[in-house]
Amino acid sequence: MMNRPPVNxxxxxxxxxxxxxxSVAKRARQIMRSGEDxxxxxxxxxxxxxxxxxxxxxxxxxxxxxxxxx
Numbered sequence: 001m002m003n004r005p006p007v008n009x010x011x012x013x014x015x016x017x018x019x020x021x022x023s024v025a026k027r028a029r030q031i032m033r034s035g036e037d038x039x040x041x042x043x044x045x046x047x048x049x050x051x052x053x054x055x056x057x058x059x060x061x062x063x064x065x066x067x068x069x070x
Contacts, residue, residue: 005048005052007020009052010048010051010052013051013052013054013058014051014058015058015060019058019060020051023047023051023056023058024044024047024048024051024056025044025047027043027046027047027050027051027056028042028043028044028046028047029043031043031046031047
């Protein structure tokens with residue numbers, strides 16, 4: 001099975017894997033709660049596509065900004 005887009009590419013957009021995973025999971029939960037008709041697509045796939053296409057903006061916690069190079 002091939003990942004599209006590759007995790008390494010979208011990890012750069014998120015800053016680190018932790019922010020990638022938490023941001024995509026949070027957005028996927030929002031999609032599930034919204035009641036939108038998403039057809040056969042999975043909420044996580046939609047969230048990853050949004051991040052990859054710059055439709056999902058990640059807001060970093062203040063503590064993260066102080067200790068991170070990103």
